[in-house]
Amino acid sequence: MDLHQRVLVVPFPAQGHVMPLIKLAYNLAYNGINVTFANSEFAEAKILAAMSDADKKQCPIRLVTYSDGMESQPDDQRYGQGLMDSITKVMPGNIEKLIKQINCSDNREPITCVIADLTVYGTLEVASRMGLKQVAVWPAGPASLALSLHIPQLIKIGVIDGNGSPTKNEVIRLSDEVPVLNSSELLWINPTTQKAFFNFSLTIKQAAEKVSVVLCNTFDELDSSSCAMIPNILPIGPLPLVKKLNPSIGTFSSQDSTCLKWLDKQPSNSVIYIAFGSTAVFSQKQFNELALGLELSGHSFLWVVRSNIVNGSSLEYPDGFLERTANRGKIVEWAPQEKVLAHTSISCFTSHCGWNSTMEGLSYGVPFLCWPYFWDQFHNKSYICDMWKVGLSLKADEDGIISRHEIKTKIDGLLNDDGIRTSALKLMEDAKKSVNEGGSSYENFKSLIKYLKA
Numbered sequence: 001m002d003l004h005q006r007v008l009v010v011p012f013p014a015q016g017h018v019m020p021l022i023k024l025a026y027n028l029a030y031n032g033i034n035v036t037f038a039n040s041e042f043a044e045a046k047i048l049a050a051m052s053d054a055d056k057k058q059c060p061i062r063l064v065t066y067s068d069g070m071e072s073q074p075d076d077q078r079y080g081q082g083l084m085d086s087i088t089k090v091m092p093g094n095i096e097k098l099i100k101q102i103n104c105s106d107n108r109e110p111i112t113c114v115i116a117d118l119t120v121y122g123t124l125e126v127a128s129r130m131g132l133k134q135v136a137v138w139p140a141g142p143a144s145l146a147l148s149l150h151i152p153q154l155i156k157i158g159v160i161d162g163n164g165s166p167t168k169n170e171v172i173r174l175s176d177e178v179p180v181l182n183s184s185e186l187l188w189i190n191p192t193t194q195k196a197f198f199n200f201s202l203t204i205k206q207a208a209e210k211v212s213v214v215l216c217n218t219f220d221e222l223d224s225s226s227c228a229m230i231p232n233i234l235p236i237g238p239l240p241l242v243k244k245l246n247p248s249i250g251t252f253s254s255q256d257s258t259c260l261k262w263l264d265k266q267p268s269n270s271v272i273y274i275a276f277g278s279t280a281v282f283s284q285k286q287f288n289e290l291a292l293g294l295e296l297s298g299h300s301f302l303w304v305v306r307s308n309i310v311n312g313s314s315l316e317y318p319d320g321f322l323e324r325t326a327n328r329g330k331i332v333e334w335a336p337q338e339k340v341l342a343h344t345s346i347s348c349f350t351s352h353c354g355w356n357s358t359m360e361g362l363s364y365g366v367p368f369l370c371w372p373y374f375w376d377q378f379h380n381k382s383y384i385c386d387m388w389k390v391g392l393s394l395k396a397d398e399d400g401i402i403s404r405h406e407i408k409t410k411i412d413g414l415l416n417d418d419g420i421r422t423s424a425l426k427l428m429e430d431a432k433k434s435v436n437e438g439g440s441s442y443e444n445f446k447s448l449i450k451y452l453k454a
C-alpha cells in the first residue's frame with residue numbers, strides 16, 4: 001500500500017470482537033498501514049470512556065463511527081435478535097455511506113481495503129460491490145469455522161438435519177486429529193435461537209468462501225488440523241503481536257487496576273482467577289453455588305463480577321459470604337485481564353472459554369477450569385481439556401447446576417495436576433515462538449502487510 005491508500009477495519013459491535021480487532025488495527029498501523037477503525041456509536045462511546053488520555057494521545061489509528069440502528073436500546077438489551085437484524089439490514093448501508101463520505105470529503109487517503117469481522121459479512125459484501133480489497137477476520141477459533149464450513153457434509157451424511165438439529169445422539173469428528181464434538185454442543189444449538197444461529201453459521205460459511213484471506217487469532221502449531229480445513233486462513237495470533245501495545249485498548253469498561261496491587265501481595269501461584277467475558281449470565285442459584293464453591297475451596301480468588309452477571313435481577317451474594325472470604329477474596333466489576341493472567345500469583349483461570357480468554361490464558365501458561373456457556377465455547381472447552389490438555393471441565397448435576405462440591409473437587413484436581421501445568425507452560429512457549437521473529441504467526445503477519453501494501 002502506498003501512502004495514498006487506507007484500510008477500514010470493521011468489527012462486530014460487541015466487546016469480544018472489538019478488542020481483538022483494535023489490537024490488529026494497532027499492529028497494522030505500527031507496520032506502516034494507514035488505518036481507520038469503524039465503531040458503532042455505542043462501542044465508540046464505551047471505548048473512549050474507558051481509554052486513558054495518554055492512550056488517546058498516542059492512538060495510531062483514526063476512529064470513526066456509524067449507526068447500527070440500536071442506539072435507543074438499553075445496554076443490557078443490545079445483544080439479541082435486534083442486533084443480529086441490525087447488522088444485516090442497517091449496518092451495511094451505513095458502512096457504505098461512511099466509506100463514500102471518507103473517500104469524497106476527506107483530505108486523507110481513500111479507503112481501498114476493508115478488513116471486517118466475518119460475523120458482519122454484509123460489510124464485506126459492500127466492499128466487494130465497491131471494488132475494494134476485502135480481508136475477513138474470524139473472531140473465534142479455527143475449529144468453529146471449520147465446523148461451519150462442513151455443514152453441507154454433516155447434512156449429507158445425516159448427522160444433522162436441514163435446520164441444524166442433530167438427528168442422533170452421537171459425537172461428530174471432523175478429522176482424526178481434532179477432538180470429537182458432542183452433537184448437543186454444536187455452535188448453533190440453543191433452545192431459543194437455534195434457527196437464527198444456524199442460518200448465521202451458513203451465511204458465515206458462504207462469506208468465508210468468497211474472500212481470499214481469513215485472519216484468525218491463533219497460531220498454526222496450536223490447531224494445524226483445523227487450519228488445514230480452511231484453505232484461505234491466515235493465523236496471526238496470539239494477538240497482540242506488538243509488545244509495546246497496551247492490552248487494555250478496546251475495553252468497553254474501565255478496568256479496575258486495584259486488583260493488580262492486591263495480586264502483588266499474594267504468594268506465587270496461589271490465586272484462582274474467575275471471569276466469564278462480557279455476555280455470560282447466571283441464575284442467582286448458580287451464582288450462589290459458585291460463591292460457595294470458591295469459599296469451600298479454601299483458596300484465594302480474584303473474581304470478576306459484572307453488575308449484569310445475574311439473569312434478570314440484581315445480584316446477591318450468599319449470606320455472610322463477603323465477610324467470611326474478605327481476607328482471601330477480591331471482587332472487581334472488570335479486570336485488566338491480560339495483566340492479571342500474566343501475574344505470577346495466578347494459579348488457574350475459571351473461564352467461560354470465549355476465544356479471546358482462551359488465547360490469553362494459553363499465552364500466559366495458565367491452566368483452565370472450563371465453564372462454557374454458549375456458541376463456540378463448548379468447542380473451545382473440548383480443545384482445552386481433550387486436545388491441549390491444559391484444563392479440566394466442570395460438570396453440571398441433573399438439575400443443570402454446577403455444585404459447590406464439583407467446583408471444589410475440580411479446583412483441587414486442577415491445582416494438583418502437574419501434567420496440566422507442564423502442558424500449559426509448553427503451549428505458552430509455543431505461542432511466544434509463533435509471534436517472535438521467524439515464527440509462523442510473525443511470518444504470516446508479514447505476508448499480510450505485504451498483501452495490503454501490494
Ligand code: UDX
Pocket residue numbers: 015016017019139140141251255275276277278279280304333334335336337338353354355356357358360374375376377
Ligand atoms: C464473545 C463470545 O462470547 C466468545 O464465545 C467468542 O469466542 C468471542 O466473542 P466474550 O464472551 O466477551 O466474547 O469472551 P472473550 O472472547 O473471552 O472476550 C472477552 C475479552 O474481554 C477478553 O479479551 C478479556 O481480556 C476481556 N476482559 C474480560 C477484560 O478485559 N476484563 C475482564 O474482567 C474480563
